[in-house]
Each structure stands twice: as C-alpha cells, then as structure tokens.
Amino acid sequence: MLNIDGVVRPLLRPVKKRALQAYERFERNMFGHPDSHWMEAPPNLSSSMIGKDTGDIRFNQFPNVQHYIRRPGILRMEAVSLAGLVTNTHNDPKDDKKYTFGLVDKWGFPLSYIYGGRGWKEWRAKVQIGPILKTYGRRPTVALLGRSFATNYFHWLTDVVGDYWFLKKAGFNIDDVDLYVCPGGDEKWQQEIFSIIGIPDQKRISIKNIGTIHGIDAIIPYRSKASSEVIPTWISTALREQIGHNASQNSSRRLLYLSRKDARRRKVVNESCIIESLKAKGFIEVQCEGMTIKEQQQLFGCANTIIAAHGAALTNIIWCNKNTNIIDILPERKKTPCFNILSIQCNLNYNPIWTKSIKTYKQQEHWDDIEITPAAVDQIMKFV
Template sequence: MALLTPHKTINYYHWITEVLGNLWLLKNAGLPINYVDQYLMGHSGAAWQEKILQLAGMQPERITPIGDLEDQFIDRMLLPSWGEVTSHSLPDWLSDAIHASIGFSRPQAPGTRRVYLSRQNASRRRVLNEHSLIERLRAHGFECHECGDLSFRQQQDLLASAGVVVAPHGAALTNLLWCAPQTDVIELHAHRHQDQSFHLLARQLRLRYRSHSIAGPSHSSRTREDDLELDDCDLAVVEWLVRDALNNTAT
C-alpha cells in the first residue's frame, strides 16, 4: 500500500498536487503504478477524481479511501516524501510531475479567451458584489465560469484556451496548470489571506502573475477566510490590472 494523501476530505488543489505529485515520486523511484496493490487517499468518488485517476492509469480496484481503513492492520506502507517542502512551497518539479502523471501537454502560446472564475457557489471567500466586478470585466470581453459546473476536461480546455484569467483565491486556480506560458493571471484575495500557493505555481509555470489585496466587508472579522467586497477603488485597480494584461497580450 502507498499513501498518496493523508486527508479524508480534501479540496481540488491539495488533492491534485498531492496525489499526482506522489504518484510521480513513486514512478521516479522505479515503482510503476501497477507495482503497488492499493493506493490510500481521500476519495469521494467525485467525477473529476475518477477522470484524473483514469488518466493516470490507475485501476479502480487499487483505490482505498482513507475513510475505509479504520481498524485495519497494514503490513507495509510506502510514504513518498517531499523533503523540506510542502504543497504550499511547491517543489520545482511539481508542475512537470502533474503534467507527466496524466499525459498532459501544455499549449505553447496563450489563447484568446478572457476568463473570470467565480466562487459564487462557495461557502467562503466569495466576492459579495460580484455583479459589479463582472459588469466591468464583461466590458473587456470576459466570460464568467464556475468551475464546479464543469467537468475536469472542460476545465482543462477552458484554461488552456485562456489569455487572461481573473479569479478570487480558491481551488479553481489549480487549473492554472493547464495554461500556456505567458498567460496573464490576476488573483484577488483578502488582506489577511496572503497564501502564496498560486503565485508560486504561476511562477513555476512561467505565467504573468498579478494580485490585488482586498479588505473584507465592514461586518467581517477580517480573517483569512473572509468574503471579499470590492469598493470603487478596488474595482478601479482590478480594471487597471486587466487593461495592463490586455495591453501585454496585444504586444
């Protein structure tokens, strides 16, 4: 048995980075996927998980959800190690490992689509006045998507065809993995949520990354999980960043 991720419930970003990163480490150590009888991981049976594991060449009978392992004795466990790094510090091999694990080839040049990734159906870190933001973005030719409404393949295709991506901080930005080098990315995050995961991922992928820090709404506790509420100044800054990104794509 091999442990791919120790979490029973896990989001899209951590699942993809940990499961595919650890699969690659095992293969790089000379252990092909069929060498291991069972892979232990957080597994809900979500369609995107099933598709990714299929692309990685893993048969369903080799999957053991962590929640099914209570009161069982394990004779031998393989534990891939990232050494001194974690999924929040991103080892320099990670994005290439993810691509290799599922046979993904990145496009060579950015696409032409202008994409906003919404969190309107999330329970936290939403943009409360998103209608105001979307109105400004649509004036620049943006389309709005909720990644939870898309299949894994649709998410790959969407981001591979993007030239500019705008999104609040959240797991949907994991899909930067499918962008071409030099794609422009603008991340919006709460003032106290200075998580660098997607900045590091963008740098590793050679994307052109920008971010804007936004205070929470007046009634908020101003924590790292705050919803966002953009005032007129924030909206103007985001629009300036968008114009700058569009100017880059035109040159």
C-alpha cells in the first residue's frame, strides 16, 4: 500500500502472492518515482467485469484476478528510455519470438515492465533488439498502447484501441503524443483500424521495431486490460465509438457458423460432424480471416444466430444487434468468460457449450483443440 500525494493505494484487488509482489514492485518503481505524474481517470472508467459477474457459476474459476485495477488512470514518466526486448512469454515452440519493452530512468535504473503488471525479470528478457531508433531535438511524448502479447484480434482491439479511447476519455490531450508504441501493427486489419481511428503511419511503431529511444516522456494507460478473465464494463462502447458502428437494418438475419479450420490452435478436429447438419438448417460457414473490418461489421450486424468454436473471431459480436443468439463451443478445460461478458454488455443471448478437449499444449490448456461429442452436437442443435 502506497501513500502518494496524500492518496492511499492499493490500486489493486488482492491477487496471488507472486502477482501481488510484481504489482507492488511496479507501484514502488513507477508511482513512487520522482519523475512520475499521475492523473486518475473519471469514476465511469473504473469498473470491470469478471467471471462471477456473468451470473454463470461455471465461469467463476478466477477468484484472484491479476489484471483487475480498481483505480485506473494515466501515468506519465518523464525523461526515461524505452528499450525493445525479446522474450518468450508463453513457452510455445510454434510461436515466433515475443517482443516486449522495458523502461529505464535517467539514472539507469530499470523500472518494472508494465504490460500486465509482471516484473522485469519475470518476463525473462533475453536481449535488446535494434539500434537507436530516433533522436529527437526535444523530449518526445510516447504513448504505450496495449500489451506485448496482444496481437490477436480480441486482445489487440480491446487493449490497443481500448487504450487509445481510454486516453481520450480520461482527459489526456492526444495531440501531445509524438509516437504510439503498440504490439503488432503489420496486419492489414490493424492498418485498417489505425486509419479509421486516425493514427497516421508516421506516429506509430511496433514493439518489435523499437530498438531504443532515449529521453522520452512515456504515457502509460494504467487500467484493467481485457484479458480472458477481466474486461472493463465500457469496452464494447469504446470499440463501437472508436471504430464506428451502426446497427444493421438488414432483415435477412443470417445464420452463421464460424470455422477455425485454418487456425493454429483450438481447431475443431471433427468439424464435419456438425457442419452438414447446420447447413441443412440454413447456416452459412464463414472464416473471418482475410475479411476487412467493415466486412466483418456487416456480416455480424445482420446475424440472427452465431455458432463458433471459442476464438478471437467472436470479438465481432460487438457489432451484433440486440438479442442475437451466440453459441460458444469451448474445450472442457477452458472456463474463460470473455465473450459472455461482451454479450452482457451488448444485450446478446450467450450460450456456452463445453465439449471434449484434445490436449495440445502442456502448459496452455486454453489452446486445446476441440472434439465435438454427440452430447455437444445435441445441445447445439437444440439452439438451432
């Protein structure tokens, strides 16, 4: 617990001991630093939802949420250096290198790594990458958006775009930002979103291309990120406002099945056992990969029922009309409530169906492939 400028924190809900130690280290290093300035966000940006808030006890397996920040705001760190680092966050041999960053103050003291609250050493930084990227004639203002691993559709939208919206709503003047640093940014759909929200090419750079930037003022949106366990209550509103959303008036109200046949993880190994039955009922099989944001908005905006194996494409339910039916097929070891929470925020009818997990990754059970059992098929067809 800290007392900074007369404000007694904790900012955080109680968490497991190791995670709490990482947060406390972060708070000591950042909030207690002589070159830090804190601007607390308005109360309407402070609330988040976790599994128990969905009303479904099956999602209540995360009593200690590591990313739940009670009093969010904007932290400004003056005269620091931003270093790009290579790290392996998920121990996944099929993944490419993971990139993250660290902040170093003007005395050379390493400040805690802030994405997700984990400590500098806990992320096992391997090596600094790249040359010095840029030297400014003055101290530039650099905003850090998202989290290092937030490169897939769900995490990137909710963390990167969410942070950008949060900065504006919390009262920060985004015209003061010289450079935005975020994960990814190379995908076509990410570039499309940058264009929509108004961040030009020359004002953004990917974490993996940072190298080192010396003498910056770092702007850090300090809030609950949209992990699988906790989602800010305002995130659906933020994405709709920032990207633009108009409810479809299309009366066709399509029936959609979202396939993951080309996904690296969480594939449905016996997908054929359900597809033909669904097509006979009028369902259309679609894959969102390769579609533009506007195309996905139009597709989901005119849907009546959506059936999908749990995956990032379901983020698009934020474009759905009220009372759209969502059937989320999950491997039995995965109890994350993220799309249940989005459904509540958007007034959708959410129905989870757990089925057999095919253990694919030793340490990451939420990446298990899925086998749809006969019982799960019966459940799905009842909704149809």
